[in-house]
Amino acid sequence: NAGVTQTPKFQVLKTGQSMTLQCAQDMNHNSMYWYRQDPGMGLRLIYYSASEGTTDKGEVPNGYNVSRLNKREFSLRLESAAPSQTSVYFCASSEGGGPYGYTFGSGTRLTVV
């Protein structure tokens, strides 16, 4: 089925370790996003990519880096994980222009100990 695929689904890291969360979409969407969701909270935007070759900071970019590898893929990297980055991470994509919504992946549950 068409959609947004995130890997891994679960991950436990030790403080200071690094890792990359992968996201791929097969809908030929121009824009892609990374959100984090903490318990009882809404989603907060970390980074986004309006189109291939561009990336911009969202609300909470500190401690993260992103790469828009191509039109399909948008990765999120934690260089030195901290317990405050324990969260559920969602990737989303959307078509630019017009009344279209976002399609979200199923999330990556990350725990930093």
Next chain:
Amino acid sequence: LAKTTQPISMDSYEGQEVNITCSHNNIATNDYITWYQQFPSQGPRFIIQGYKTKVTNEVASLFIPADRKSSTLSLPRVSLSDTAVYYCLVGVSGRGGSQGNLIFGKGTKLSVKP
């Protein structure tokens, strides 16, 4: 970016119609109003989107008054499976960048009881 305000939680019973109202006083001319549904341990799912007046699809209806400063999501005859968090968002849908990304608040937690 336009800020939205919606109730933190709502309770309903199976078979009832549920209306969730969202206020967005600072909505811009080119902003759309979009609603998402999120079940536990899943990503949000697009429900409906509108610009003005009324929009209806197989899942819900969206009512937007002429001044567009508020909107109401209407769920007809809810069932237990409609228990979820519902988010109201305002922005230039589908566009990133300075034109406005969709900002999620805490949403409305709808609990449907038997």
